[in-house]
Amino acid sequence: MPTKPSARRQVARSRARRRTYHHGDLPRALRAAAKTLVAARGADGFTLREAARVVGVNHAAAYRHFADKRALLAALAEEGYETLAARMGAAVARIAEDDVVGRLRAALAAYVRFALDEPALFGLMTGPRLNEDGRFPELERAIADASGVLEAALRGGQERGVFRRGSTTDATLALLSLAHGYAELVLTRRIHVKPARVGEYLGTLLEPLLRGLRPA
Amino acid sequence: MPTKPSARRQVARSRARRRTYHHGDLPRALRAAAKTLVAARGADGFTLREAARVVGVNHAAAYRHFADKRALLAALAEEGYETLAARMGAAVARIAEDDVVGRLRAALAAYVRFALDEPALFGLMTGPRLNEDGRFPELERAIADASGVLEAALRGGQERGVFRRGSTTDATLALLSLAHGYAELVLTRRIHVKPARVGEYLGTLLEPLLRGLRPA
């Protein structure tokens, strides 16, 4: 049973055996290859040339679509923050609206789980490589969205009187700092905890901070 | 007034204009050059070849003293942790012994100050580059020393009844996570705070956690 010509062309293209001159959607293909390669080799080990090789294209072709290597990595980081925000949002939505402490715990647990699920991507997102200068404004927006999930959950708690009034931003950043620091310290093996216990131990470390946020 | 011959040789050596065959103390010279270069170009931008150039030696010579590039960077990170532990210890010693909350604050402020004073070195120390595998056991010891300062201060507080009993380790790691996360988030511009206000704002974020650690 012969394949339809259009499907055939698809396959040939994906195998990089195509003779067609244009790629079709090189930016997308490069992002996909980059995501796999970053996960496999780490953010440091990633090279533009290998990504181009995987896609089956001359390495110089990447520069038609991305200003440089960092721009491609920034696109990846942006996708990462979107995924992170979505996972945090989904984790919050799974908990009853009036259980605000549960919602905060769930959001922060999702943050830490993401970091450990995708260490190289998380490293890219939070490392010094991309956030140095004022480039990549869309990246900044994606970051804000992710911490917005946290802030919304916290505000709900303050309105219900579960948390003391005061700066929502301050409380959000205290929680985010603790969760982020915990994730980093686990990833770099400065906190030793079995993979299966990572979420549980986050709860333990979070406890005194949550207690301190409650009304006097 | 002619310089003493020995001093003259020193200068010639440091200027890399020497004709002497052996360097004298190449490992030390490489570490010093590396430290400057990491600070100047970031941990990513550092190259072994430039360090060798600065020292005035063939780049291959470095391999007589360091297994590879990472080993040289690990030596730097180790020095960094020693400095960090010393600064935290000095900060603690400056506060009265019975002001345990003050001591904790001072230790954590010293941690964050170090991170912001030497961002590239701090990134090297806490980044994924070195802590991946079980190499560099001396680095692990240096890390333990630094968080030991924190743990000692905290234990003092528990013995005085200023903090609730319970796992000293858990409380230490909660505090360290918050301070470390805060430092990282400030460095990568996810928390926006004026340089002059960094210490002050750490205090603000720390407040609810310290409150939660007090006896019920």
Next chain:
DNA sequence: ACCTGAACACCGTTCAAGT
């Protein structure tokens, strides 16, 4: 408009050879 080929100025690492 989109991609290739070739070139430039670099890397980390290895190894025979020099002193």
Next chain:
DNA sequence: ACCTGAACACCGTTCAAGT
């Protein structure tokens, strides 16, 4: 024992040239 020179297999980036 310690360092040099040359080589290898890579990089990121640029640019004229091809289709």
